[in-house]
Amino acid sequence: MARTLETTTAGCPARLMTRSAALEPVPTAVVAAGSPVALESARRAATLGLIEPVLVGDPAAIADSARSIGWTLHGACVVPARDDAAAARIAVALARSGDVGALMKGHIHTDTLMLAALDPKNGLRTGRRFTHAFHMTLPESGRELVITDAAINVAPSLNTRLDIIRNAVELWRLVGGSDPRVALLSCTEEVTERVPSSMDADRLTRLCQQEVPGATVFGPLALDLAVSAEAARIKNLTHPCAGAADILVVPNIETGNALFKALVHFLDAVAAGIVLGAAVPIILTSRADPPAARIAAAAIAQIVAGRRSATPGAPYPATAAKGGAAPGLHA
CATH class of the missing domain: 3.40.50.10950 (Rossmann fold)
Known part of the structure; x- marks a missing residue:
């Protein structure tokens, strides 16, 4: 059939x-x-x-x-x-x-x-990098998130990640969101040479202050600190992105792919994928x-x-x- x-x-x-x-x-x-x-x-x-x-x-x-x-x-x-x-x-x-x-x-x-x-x-x-974003909706809470890039850019450079962030911010606004809070994911909230993604997130945070107006971009953040207000409170992290991120920018395609599929298969999230740029x-x-x-x-x-x-x-x-x-x- x-x-x-x-x-x-x-x-x-x-x-x-x-x-x-x-x-x-x-x-x-x-x-x-x-x-x-x-x-x-x-x-x-x-x-x-x-x-x-x-x-x-x-x-x-x-x-x-x-x-x-x-x-x-x-x-x-x-x-x-x-x-x-x-x-x-x-x-x-x-x-x-x-x-x-x-x-x-x-x-x-x-x-x-x-x-x-x-x-x-x-x-x-168009002059901007092609990037992919998943617009995620969690059915029980109705919470919406954007996860990017989980499908096209495998190990994006800093410049590519700037376009990933720009495209995701534009998407968030188009679907009716206000100025978004963008979390740059790593496995830690500390900037350390032992974790290259934390170093990249720190550089991107500073770059985005000039390059991505109208959005609050911050990293590095571990996933729990990006989405859980309780985790942020326990660790005394008071940044506006902490526990309240609208957009999750992953360091590589493996992280993004695993994250969106975990939300789909464990939490029945709706993942709508689209190429931007x-x-x-x-x-x-x-x-x-x-x-x-x-x-x-x-x-x-x-x-x-x-x-x-x-x-x-x-x-x-x-x-x-x-x-x-x-x-x-x-x-």
Whole structure:
């Protein structure tokens, strides 16, 4: 039996859904759309008014997968692509031309999609580093956090981490947060040469005072001191970030990956993953993602794309990608 998504928004962050409700659906290229999970994700997001799907991939595979989930594809836009690499290039070209305002990963390896998006001449570069953020919602408390970078930058340099912080701060504001408190994680709150991540966090704290206005950035902080007011009280740490962080910046991809998965699997958190810093938001989903995470990621992409009440039938506003024009989408 084909795997499908649930038809409710149960578990989706209410604040995200409320904020996205005021926006128009964002035209979104679903890259390598020929799988039941990819198509059901697109269909559900479209039904909720989050996206207008443009299905890029093998038309036969798309048609077969659509039949398996009972989707007639009536009125849907299908753009042929001979393989995954071609699908990624075509989707990026559609974003460059302004025909779509977001990309959604379908049945394609992340590296293949990102290779096309990062192409120096024909990609979606804007001058800022591509970074990944998980918007996390804890269901029992409703607390929201951003964890970054847990998916793209493996061992980021200080300059890369500055872009990671900038992108995360912008995301936090877009989803309705006030000036965020940003914790730079390490295994200790002490600056010591024995722990390189503590030294980096100390340097970043000072750099961000000038480079990231409107946010309170502090580190190093161990995880408990970043999220637990009681732990901060016991250790007499009175900084505004202590115990009250909105954004957790991890020192490397291993830490971020383990942290977000622990929250998902032990606390049933909803993790909505998105790539920032590109000319358009890129929704990165996994086959293991539950429905709520897929819908939340689409809602965030819609918010980031920021399309409001565009004239019906008009092309999506041109993106800020560097380089020459790309061929447009024709009905």
